[in-house]
Structure formats: structure tokens, C-alpha cells
Amino acid sequence: MGIRSHVAIAAGKTSQWVLKTFFKGGSSYPGKLALKIDPKILDTLAKDYEIVVVTGTNGKTLTTALTVNILRQEFDHVLTNPTGANMEQGIVSTFLSAKNKGAKKKFAVLEIDEASLSRVTKYIEPKLFLFTNIFRDQMDRYGEIYTTYKLIVDGAAAAPNAPILCNGDSPIFNSVETINPRKYYGFNHMPDKEQMAHYNTDGLLCPKCHHILHYKMITYANLGKYYCPNCNFHRPELDIQLTKMVAMDNTSADFVIDDAEYSIAVGGMYNVYNALAATSVAEYYGVSPEKIRAGLSYDEKVFGRQETINIEGKLCTLILVKNPVGLNQVIDMMGLSPYSFSLVSLLNANYADGIDVSWIWDGDHEAFAQMNIPEVIAGGDRHTDMALRLKVAGIPEDNLKEIPNLDDVITAIKEVPTDRVYILATYTAVLQLRKSLTAQGYITN
Known part of the structure; x- marks a missing residue:
């Protein structure tokens, strides 16, 4: 190991210790500093x-x-x-x-x-x-x-x-x-049934002949047992198979x-x-x-992935959403909930989120209108865009609140009429919300 590497490691480790000890951070800057010294x-x-x-x-x-x-x-x-x-x-x-x-x-x-x-x-x-x-x-x-x-x-x-x-x-x-x-790896859990994917789905053209793919089984989006009826392109043999779904809920x-x-x-x-x-x-x-x-079976929830946070007795499930397919899967999961819940949807458009928010129009927000959600809150930097999308989806205006500031969102969560709350947020909105929740003592790690 050369002198440059020694200096880079020492500087990186020192900055990491300082950031973790005094600022509870250090996930990226120490690496950035070390790379600057030794690429x-x-x-x-x-x-x-x-x-x-x-x-x-x-x-x-x-x-x-x-x-x-x-x-x-x-x-x-x-x-x-x-x-x-x-x-x-x-x-x-x-x-x-x-x-x-x-x-x-x-x-x-x-x-x-x-x-x-x-x-x-x-x-x-x-x-x-x-x-x-x-x-x-x-x-x-x-x-x-x-x-x-x-x-x-x-x-x-x-x-x-x-x-x-x-x-x-x-x-x-x-x-x-x-x-x-x-x-x-893949799914082989259902008998074959001739079908096609939803028309608003990406990646449905055969890469060999550009014919529309057909399916014998679909899990979601364009995933499943696909084949091309016009050429020999088809799903490969699976080395690892899921063969049975025994049970699934939210x-x-x-x-x-x-x-x-x-x-x-x-x-x-x-x-x-x-x-x-x-x-x-x-x-x-x-x-x-x-x-x-x-x-x-390890039950420690991962950052922003169905992470549960108790806010004054309101059990809030925080979920990162960032694209239409992921959002739709989250909506499907929420639809399995056996209890009533309120909804908070936080939309940012920083670099780490993607600055183009047009993707929200491809998400099935219309499904929320069928769930009889008593209160919906739109927040984040692009709260206006989120509120408009929810209104167009059919959320009654009397049930919809537009709250830009995340501290105010947290205050509003305490007053929602349900004990359960789903919070859907883009990446930087998750970071900002967790920071506010940590400052207020609702998150301790």
C-alpha cells in the first residue's frame, strides 16, 4: 500500500469517526474525501x-x-x-x-x-x-x-x-x-394461462423480432412466463424457482x-x-x-421499506416510492390491509429523486379512490403536483389536505381519524421526514 493510500484511508476513517460520533452521519463524505486523495x-x-x-x-x-x-x-x-x-x-x-x-x-x-x-x-x-x-x-x-x-x-x-x-x-x-x-430465478407458482400484460407497461416488445410479448403467467408489470408468438424468444429455464405462494397480506x-x-x-x-x-x-x-x-425471518425493518414509526399512537408505515411500477406494487400491498388507514404522499424532485415528476401520472393513484381513505395529505417540495394528481385520481377535495412543510405534516398526522397511516415518499423526502422525526424523538436510531 502506497503513501497516498495510507493518507486516504486515515483521512477517510478520521472523518467517518467524527461524523458518526458527533453528527450521526458519515455514509458518503468519508468516501468522497478518500477518493479525492486517492482515486x-x-x-x-x-x-x-x-x-x-x-x-x-x-x-x-x-x-x-x-x-x-x-x-x-x-x-x-x-x-x-x-x-x-x-x-x-x-x-x-x-x-x-x-x-x-x-x-x-x-x-x-x-x-x-x-x-x-x-x-x-x-x-x-x-x-x-x-x-x-x-x-x-x-x-x-x-x-x-x-x-x-x-x-x-x-x-x-x-x-x-x-x-x-x-x-x-x-x-x-x-x-x-x-x-x-x-x-x-423466478416464479413457477401458477398453471399456464394465455394472457397479455397491461397496455401501459414498458418492455413488452420481443428483442428479437419486436412483436408484442405474450404470457402464460404474470406476477406484475412485465414480469412473468413470457414468450413471443412470432419467434422462438421465451423465458429461459429457471435455476431457482418459487413454486408456491402459501399466503400473503400487507x-x-x-x-x-x-x-x-x-x-x-x-x-x-x-x-x-x-x-x-x-x-x-x-x-x-x-x-x-x-x-x-x-x-x-429477521424482522428489522430497512430504512424506508415498510418501516413502522409510532407518532403519538398513530402507527405509520413509511415506504419509499420512486417510479410507477414500484408505486403500483405498494398500492396493491396497501389494498391488502384489513384496517382503515390515512395516506400521506410526499413528493420531492431533487437530483436523487429524479427531477422529472411526470411519472406520478403513470401510477395507479385511482386505486386510492376505491379504498375509502378518510384523510389524504399531499406534501413535499412538489406538493402541488401531488395534490393535483390525487384530485384527478378521484380523491374527494374534502378528504385532501395540501401541507408543504414536513414538520406541519407530522403535526397533521397526529390528528388523522385513523390509527394507521401509510406514508409514501420519494428518496429525499424520506430523508427529510426521518430527520424531522428523529429531531422530535419519534425515531431513535
Whole structure:
């Protein structure tokens, strides 16, 4: 290790200690500082790690958390980036925080932003890639779905011997050949039934002949057992299969993967995919079903992913939303709730959210109008846009409040007529709300 690397690590660790000790921060700045001193610092920090990279549009954070929980049942040291700091500087900060003296085998399970993957793989060599899905998201940053897919395929190509575990139900992951070998996970839980996806769905054209894809089973959006009736393009054989959905509600799910029964303590089909993806990694490393089961049952809610917060007796479920497909899955999950609830929808349009908010018009907000929600609050920097979308969706104006300031939103939550509240928020709105809730003592970690 050269003098520059020593200085970079020392400066990064020192700034990390100061920020964590006095400001409860330090997820990105220490990495940014270390990179400024030594742009190749990742090469030094990541040496000797078995690195698993998780990337894709939706599900990265929870999939990463579940994967870490499972691998920790089997291995002594598993490093990760739990705050969701998934760009280059955040990855460096993660390695700066490592405490692994005496570990026989060191794992790093890293959530990495799609656009950052090729920059990160210049300096680290992953041993396994996990691709969750590709949906339209923050088009000002990523462009169309095929542009996003090229970004992650090019990033993976820097480690050509590392297999890619792909969501086999997603047609885009079977659309082009890759240098990396591929394995596929997916759903085989229902009998075949001829059907087509909803007309307002991306990624439905066959990549070989551009005919509209047909399906024999659909889970949601463009995911399922697809095939092209005009050529031989079809879903590949699955290496890891979910074969039965035993039960699912808004807070949990039970299912069978490769003849083993598992459960998770979060609801919604999209979260079952996250569990299936994490299980695929575990099976790749030979983890037993018993240990997988223990890892999946870990009930610590991940930042903004059905995180429950008690605000003066109101049980609030905080959920990050950032694109139409993810929003629609959250709405479907909310529809499974056996109790009445109020709704808070917070919309920001900062760089980390995506500055284009037109995506809210593709989300099925109309479903809210069928749920008889007694009170709906629109907030955030773009509260006017959110309020308009909800009005057009059919939310009665008498039930809708427009509250720009998040401290005022928290005050209003205390007065809603239900004991349960769902808070849907874009990324920076989640950060701002959690900061306010922490300052007021409702969040203590």
C-alpha cells in the first residue's frame, strides 16, 4: 500500500469517526474525501473480499439486507452498505468502516446504483452479480430501460468470470448475450394461462423480432412466463424457482422456493421477489434452507421499506416510492390491509429523486379512490403536483389536505381519524421526514 493510500484511508476513517460520533452521519463524505486523495482507493480497500453486487431498479436495498442477514448465518464477516449509499463514494465509506480482524472469509454484499456500477467495477472485482429488475425510473438520470440495462451489463463485463443471477421473469435480462455466465430465478407458482400484460407497461416488445410479448403467467408489470408468438424468444429455464405462494397480506408472506418453505415479515409480491433474489444468492453459496429461513425471518425493518414509526399512537408505515411500477406494487400491498388507514404522499424532485415528476401520472393513484381513505395529505417540495394528481385520481377535495412543510405534516398526522397511516415518499423526502422525526424523538436510531 502506497503513501497516498495510507493518507486516504486515515483521512477517510478520521472523518467517518467524527461524523458518526458527533453528527450521526458519515455514509458518503468519508468516501468522497478518500477518493479525492486517492482515486484508486477502492482497489486497496476491497482486496481479499468475496464481493456480491446487487443492482437494478427496484428492490436493491431490501434484497441486500436480506442477503446479508442470510449470509451472516453461515459466515463470520459480512460487510454491507446499510444506509443505501450506493454510489461510488458510499461504497468507499462502507469499506472504510470494516472491522474484520481475524475473519477467515470476508464477504461484502454491496447495493450499487445502476449508473455507478461501471465506475465501481474499475477498482473492485465482484465474484457474483445479482440483477433484480429494470423498470423506467428517473429518466433524467438513466434514460430508457434498455439504456439502463446496458449500463449494468457493461459494468458486469469488467468482471467477466463473475456469474449474474438474473430475474428470469424479466424479458430484458434475456434480451442480449453477456460475457458473464447467467443463472435465472423466478416464479413457477401458477398453471399456464394465455394472457397479455397491461397496455401501459414498458418492455413488452420481443428483442428479437419486436412483436408484442405474450404470457402464460404474470406476477406484475412485465414480469412473468413470457414468450413471443412470432419467434422462438421465451423465458429461459429457471435455476431457482418459487413454486408456491402459501399466503400473503400487507405485512407478511409465506412461500416455497426449491421445495423449502420460507416467510418474510413484509408484504407485497415485490418483496417476495426480493426474498427470492436473496435466496438465490444463498443457494449459490451453499447455505442450508434452515439458515436461509433464519435469515429471511429477521424482522428489522430497512430504512424506508415498510418501516413502522409510532407518532403519538398513530402507527405509520413509511415506504419509499420512486417510479410507477414500484408505486403500483405498494398500492396493491396497501389494498391488502384489513384496517382503515390515512395516506400521506410526499413528493420531492431533487437530483436523487429524479427531477422529472411526470411519472406520478403513470401510477395507479385511482386505486386510492376505491379504498375509502378518510384523510389524504399531499406534501413535499412538489406538493402541488401531488395534490393535483390525487384530485384527478378521484380523491374527494374534502378528504385532501395540501401541507408543504414536513414538520406541519407530522403535526397533521397526529390528528388523522385513523390509527394507521401509510406514508409514501420519494428518496429525499424520506430523508427529510426521518430527520424531522428523529429531531422530535419519534425515531431513535
